[in-house]
Amino acid sequence: MVDHLPNLGREEIMLKEMGLSSIDELFSDIPEAVRRDSPLNLPAPQTEEEIMVDANRLLGANVAINSRPNFLGAGLYENYVPSMVVAMATRGEFLTAYTPYQPEVSQGMLQALWEFQTMVSELVALPVSNVSMYDASTAAAEALNCAVRVHNKKATQKNVVYVTEWLPEHRLSVIENYSCGAETEIRTLKWDDNGMVDLKSAEAAHGCCAVYVEQPNPFGVIDENLAELKQIIGENTALVVGVNATSLGVLEAPGNWGADIVVAEGQPFGIGPTAGGPIYGIYACTEKYLRQMPGRIVGKTFDDKGKDAFTLTLSTREQHIRRHKATSNICSNETLIALMGGIHMALLGPIGLQKLALRNAAACQVTMAGVLAIEGVELLFTNGASYNEFTVVLPGSAKGALDYLDKLGVTAGLALCDVMSGADEAWLHITATDQTTNEDVAALVGGLKSWISSTVMAVGS
Amino acid sequence: MSDLFAFDGAPEAGYAQPSPLLSDEEAIAGIPESIRRKSLPRWPRASEPELVRHYTWLSRRNFGIDTGFYPLGSCTMKHNPRVNEKIVQMAGMNDLHPLAPASHLQGLMAIFYEMQEMLAHCAGMDSVTLQPVAGAQGEFAAIRCIQEYHRSNGEGSRDKVIVPDSAHGTNPASAAMCGYQIIEIPSNENGRLDLGALRAVVGDDTAAMMVTNPSTLGIFEPEIAEATEIVHNAGGQMYYDGANFNAILGKTSPGLMGFDAVHYNLHKTFSQPHGGGGPGSGPIGVKSHLAQFLPKPLVVREEDEHGLDGWTYSWEDPVNSIGKVQQWHGNSGAVVRSWAFYRRYGRDLEKMSEHAVLNANYLRHRILNPSEELASKISAMPIDGAPARVVKHEFTLSMSPVKDATGVSGKDVAKRLLDYGYMAPTLYFPMIVPECLMVEPTETESKEVLDKFAEDFLTILTEDPELVKTAPHTTDVGRVDEVWAARNLVLRHSLGE
Ligand SMILES: Cc1ncc(COP(=O)(O)O)c(C=O)c1O
Numbered sequence: 001m002v003d004h005l006p007n008l009g010r011e012e013i014m015l016k017e018m019g020l021s022s023i024d025e026l027f028s029d030i031p032e033a034v035r036r037d038s039p040l041n042l043p044a045p046q047t048e049e050e051i052m053v054d055a056n057r058l059l060g061a062n063v064a065i066n067s068r069p070n071f072l073g074a075g076l077y078e079n080y081v082p083s084m085v086v087a088m089a090t091r092g093e094f095l096t097a098y099t100p101y102q103p104e105v106s107q108g109m110l111q112a113l114w115e116f117q118t119m120v121s122e123l124v125a126l127p128v129s130n131v132s133m134y135d136a137s138t139a140a141a142e143a144l145n146c147a148v149r150v151h152n153k154k155a156t157q158k159n160v161v162y163v164t165e166w167l168p169e170h171r172l173s174v175i176e177n178y179s180c181g182a183e184t185e186i187r188t189l190k191w192d193d194n195g196m197v198d199l200k201s202a203e204a205a206h207g208c209c210a211v212y213v214e215q216p217n218p219f220g221v222i223d224e225n226l227a228e229l230k231q232i233i234g235e236n237t238a239l240v241v242g243v244n245a246t247s248l249g250v251l252e253a254p255g256n257w258g259a260d261i262v263v264a265e266g267q268p269f270g271i272g273p274t275a276g277g278p279i280y281g282i283y284a285c286t287e288k289y290l291r292q293m294p295g296r297i298v299g300k301t302f303d304d305k306g307k308d309a310f311t312l313t314l315s316t317r318e319q320h321i322r323r324h325k326a327t328s329n330i331c332s333n334e335t336l337i338a339l340m341g342g343i344h345m346a347l348l349g350p351i352g353l354q355k356l357a358l359r360n361a362a363a364c365q366v367t368m369a370g371v372l373a374i375e376g377v378e379l380l381f382t383n384g385a386s387y388n389e390f391t392v393v394l395p396g397s398a399k400g401a402l403d404y405l406d407k408l409g410v411t412a413g414l415a416l417c418d419v420m421s422g423a424d425e426a427w428l429h430i431t432a433t434d435q436t437t438n439e440d441v442a443a444l445v446g447g448l449k450s451w452i453s454s455t456v457m458a459v460g461s
Numbered sequence: 462m463s464d465l466f467a468f469d470g471a472p473e474a475g476y477a478q479p480s481p482l483l484s485d486e487e488a489i490a491g492i493p494e495s496i497r498r499k500s501l502p503r504w505p506r507a508s509e510p511e512l513v514r515h516y517t518w519l520s521r522r523n524f525g526i527d528t529g530f531y532p533l534g535s536c537t538m539k540h541n542p543r544v545n546e547k548i549v550q551m552a553g554m555n556d557l558h559p560l561a562p563a564s565h566l567q568g569l570m571a572i573f574y575e576m577q578e579m580l581a582h583c584a585g586m587d588s589v590t591l592q593p594v595a596g597a598q599g600e601f602a603a604i605r606c607i608q609e610y611h612r613s614n615g616e617g618s619r620d621k622v623i624v625p626d627s628a629h630g631t632n633p634a635s636a637a638m639c640g641y642q643i644i645e646i647p648s649n650e651n652g653r654l655d656l657g658a659l660r661a662v663v664g665d666d667t668a669a670m671m672v673t674n675p676s677t678l679g680i681f682e683p684e685i686a687e688a689t690e691i692v693h694n695a696g697g698q699m700y701y702d703g704a705n706f707n708a709i710l711g712k713t714s715p716g717l718m719g720f721d722a723v724h725y726n727l728h729k730t731f732s733q734p735h736g737g738g739g740p741g742s743g744p745i746g747v748k749s750h751l752a753q754f755l756p757k758p759l760v761v762r763e764e765d766e767h768g769l770d771g772w773t774y775s776w777e778d779p780v781n782s783i784g785k786v787q788q789w790h791g792n793s794g795a796v797v798r799s800w801a802f803y804r805r806y807g808r809d810l811e812k813m814s815e816h817a818v819l820n821a822n823y824l825r826h827r828i829l830n831p832s833e834e835l836a837s838k839i840s841a842m843p844i845d846g847a848p849a850r851v852v853k854h855e856f857t858l859s860m861s862p863v864k865d866a867t868g869v870s871g872k873d874v875a876k877r878l879l880d881y882g883y884m885a886p887t888l889y890f891p892m893i894v895p896e897c898l899m900v901e902p903t904e905t906e907s908k909e910v911l912d913k914f915a916e917d918f919l920t921i922l923t924e925d926p927e928l929v930k931t932a933p934h935t936t937d938v939g940r941v942d943e944v945w946a947a948r949n950l951v952l953r954h955s956l957g958e
Contacts, residue, residue, distance in 0.1 A: 005813070006908070007907060018823060023815050026818050026822055031686065033686055034685065035717070044808060057568075058553075058572055059797075091516075095525065096541050096734055104876065105523070106522075108520050127953065129953070131738065136788060170785055180639050180640045250488075252497060252499065273559075274556075275793035280740075290950075299952055300952075301946035303942065304939040326630065331596065331597045332595040334736075337736075346505050350472075353502065359482075362487070
């Protein structure tokens with residue numbers, strides 16, 4: 001028997017009051033021809049306790065990344081979210097509300113989101129932030145669309161954007177799908193031998209609508225050339241930067257080196273990797289892009305007695321008013337996860353952010369040193385520094401190494417050929433975060449050594 | 462007022478962290494000097510006890526379903542079962558990586574598979590992907606599949622998508638994002654699909670038509686089968702906006718109505734909490750001819766005696782997939798919550814729809830048929846947004862007669878309802894109903910709540926118009942000046958600058 005229907009058993013009284021005698025009469029407007037002729041072929045209802053048994057069995061069969069040494073990241077990171085973040089964000093008044101269309105009874109969420117906008121603005125050093133996109137990839141894709149709307153008129157390369165080479169499929173494919181509407185042509189921006197944007201060939205992008213780069217790049221390399229890029233592409237081309245959010249505790253904010261739009265995966269602030277969702281995309285920009293940006297924005301204002309108040313604003317950009325001329329189709333977004341992110345940021349504070357970034361930086365360096373000490377393993381890009389992640393060339397197939405280490409209880413990273421077209425089978429992407437320990441690194445290094453001696457060397461001899 | 466940026470404690474006031482693997486000096490030495498951050502963001506400096514007060518204070522200034530009745534039409538604000546929250550906090554959910562080997566994700570994939578099958582069955586579709594993370598993204602993904610389908614048939618020249626004028630704004634916006642031209646057709650005088658208007662625009666340039674049924678007026682389209690036939694005969698595809706799916710489970714299905722593709726809103730029908738604006742989840746289902754274009758990957762399974770409950774699950778890419786619309790596999794957490802919700806009902810999802818429809822019709826009846834005593838005090842009554850013998854899970858009221866008689870607008874009544882402790886109904890949507898209030902009670906409200914709401918709603922119509930026009934009076938803030946907000950654009954804290 002289902003237990004969340006308060007009017008079970010009162011159907012008759014309610015029907016009678018309406019002058020009806022059966023539930024079927026309520027559905028008599030559905031034409032005979034399209035009615036189901038058999039009931040739903042689904043199992044019987046379960047009680048909460050039975051659901052918990054199944055949930056425990058099924059989810060218990062999964063392997064949580066933090067239950068063993070883990071080096072898989074690539075845009076979604078093992079992290080620790082302080083307990084109070086979830087406790088506060090899942091208070092029923094936040095959890096069970098919807099879009100604050102009635103600001104008079106939604107000041108709490110509106111203020112929390114306005115505070116979130118402020119913290120994001122400070123983090124990336126740009127004046128405007130929205131309240132979230134679906135994820136980093138849709139944020140990047142919508143940023144490029146926004147830039148086309150802003151710049152196409154004056155662009156000398158109309159409907160053209162440039163993105164750096166070697167974007168993983170989970171970024172590039174989303175960008176391609178979202179580019180259908182404007183029929184944007186996506187061209188490739190080349191790197192130099194260090195995995196950094198080749199400033200000479202970047203001149204080709206001058207006069208296009210937007211250039212999209214990532215910091216660090218998808219291999220984990222910190223790109224030291226980016227600060228010069230805006231000068232090269234010019235005032236009338238948007239510099240869109242996809243940034244690793246926690247890195248901004250140690251890396252310069254993109255708004256301070258020319259970025260016009262900054263997007264990021266917000267997940268490390270606020271929520272675990274949660275199998276890839278719900279997470280949230282950060283989207284921030286200069287005022288120039290404000291009226292063409294996607295998503296919801298909160299503004300401060302006053303009530304009829306002059307009291308401070310908050311409200312959604314600039315909704316004339318949005319689908320419910322502008323319909324097919326809207327800047328985006330986004331409606332429901334990732335508000336609650338952004339709220340979690342905001343609470344996490346507030347709890348860290350500036351010094352906590354810096355510490356978190358230094359923990360990530362340290363873990364990356366320690367892991368890299370351990371792995372590079374193994375004979376036969378080399379960095380893909382040897383001259384740059386890395387944050388959070390780095391890519392090595394193995395003396396054999398990365399997938400083979402992953403399988404071997406998996407059996408030893410180590411999740412060793414990602415075979416880039418699985419997510420990047422053209423990537424070599426030997427490229428292994430390794431992520432270390434604030435959660436990585438020396439013991440984890442030892443397990444990874446030991447496992448890789450053992451794989452090399454037992455598998456690669458055996459085949460070689 | 463509690464101001465987050467007024468917290469100005471010790472530099473290290475916040476969350477204490479374990480020691481890093483290297484000293485700070487060593488770690489920072491690994492970051493190129495030219496690109497090191499020079500000044501930190503001016504985030505607050507607060508301790509946990511201070512922040513718990515701040516966010517608790519904020520939460521008390523916010524209205525959710527837990528606070529009270531939330532009849533926000535088209536949004537299906539039903540109760541959110543708490544066990545669902547407990548389940549997604551389990552390590553076997555919260556700490557999963559989507560790119561981990563499939564052997565690490567078997568339990569999650571079993572749930573995905575069950576949800577793909579269940580959603581396909583309920584909607585009469587052949588194939589389902591759980592990747593889109595909101596209704597709008599589902600629309601976008603499905604229209605992209607339809608676009609690729611036409612292209613693969615050499616009919617890429619079909620460049621128009623038809624939407625009724627009662628459609629939600631995401632429908633035309635999503636189709637436009639695929640590059641389609643939008644043809645909006647008027648509804649007939651009863652707010653129903655106008656087949657004459659449809660015939661007039663349909664043709665060999667029609668790529669698809671997008672329809673919500675029950676419509677955004679809460680009414681089942683009597684001529685839906687004829688509409689799908691007209692579009693199909695012209696070579697177009699039929700897209701079903703599943704925002705109102707809560708009304709029809711077990712009674713009919715988009716498949717039976719002739720649709721080729723649908724999206725589901727798990728945050729409506731399947732109780733994923735709305736979270737103040739999201740996250741949602743917008744899976745799409747398609748008939749077999751569109752399945753090869755779905756976003757990748759889907760979950761498939763094979764019998765395996767060593768597998769989980771006798772099965773091994775794996776990812777499979779549809780052969781002509783449009784690729785990805787979300788970065789990973791969708792809002793998995795929302796899918797798992799919705800799975801727990803579905804398990805609570807099982808085949809009684811039909812009962813859920815029955816009660817959603819029962820509650821809507823009952824509330825409509827109570828509002829449109831006031832007691833004699835109340836009726837004698839009301840100078841003008843709202844009227845049905847569209848005539849209907851029965852409605853489905855929601856109904857619309859036009860407040861025009863009230864506005865004409867007393868000057869009190871739909872917005873005024875909505876704001877006055879806040880004083881009575883309710884969330885306001887959806888306001889001024891669909892656009893075809895003048896002074897529209899759209900009311901959706903959902904199946905999880907009791908008769909007592911519905912009775913009381915109807916009485917309070919009608920009482921407002923007896924009140925001094927001035928009192929209603931200046932409402933709300935008892936909320937945390939009075940009527941908010943939205944015009945000032947849009948003119949002045951104060952989008953962040955000044956931090957004293
Ligand atoms: C009828 C209708 N269609 C589509 C949508 C869009 O769904 P979402 O907000 O999940 O993107 C909504 C949601 O509000 C809706 O009511």
